[in-house]
Amino acid sequence: MPRWRPESVLDIYNLVLAIVLFASTWFLSRATAATDVDFWICAAAIGIISIAAVLAFAWWEEWINLLLGFWLIASPWLLGFTHTNAMHYSIGIGVVVAFMAALEIWLVYDKEDEALHPELREDDQPLVPRI
DSSP, X not given: OOOOOTTHHHHHHHHHHHHHHHHHHHHSOOOOXXXXXXXXXXXXXXXXXXXXXXXXXXXXXXXXXXXXXXXXHHHHHHHTXXXXXXXXHHHHHHHHHHHHHHHHHHHHHHHHHHXXXXXXXXXXXXXXOOX
């Protein structure tokens, strides 16, 4: 059984966002067929990667989620569905997915950095320099 990491909650949030993104094609007025396909593919990829990250964390999973978040931000202009409700969903969910992936990358990197260099821990340093 995989060990629960505190950072895994961010992957659970990404999974919920993937479900919202997948279902949003039925809530929105149809922008284009490309919008539906884009949302379904991105939602499936984010969902699968988030489940995989909860079960067995690997660095590449968060980097892929970060790239998928950036793709969702850029896709309205690249696929031509600007000025639609789908654009707002795409950008909003993309920003949150990218933010959570970047946050998890930073949290895990910071934890590993503290483990490698315990002498640099911030909580061991005095707040005011001693004279």
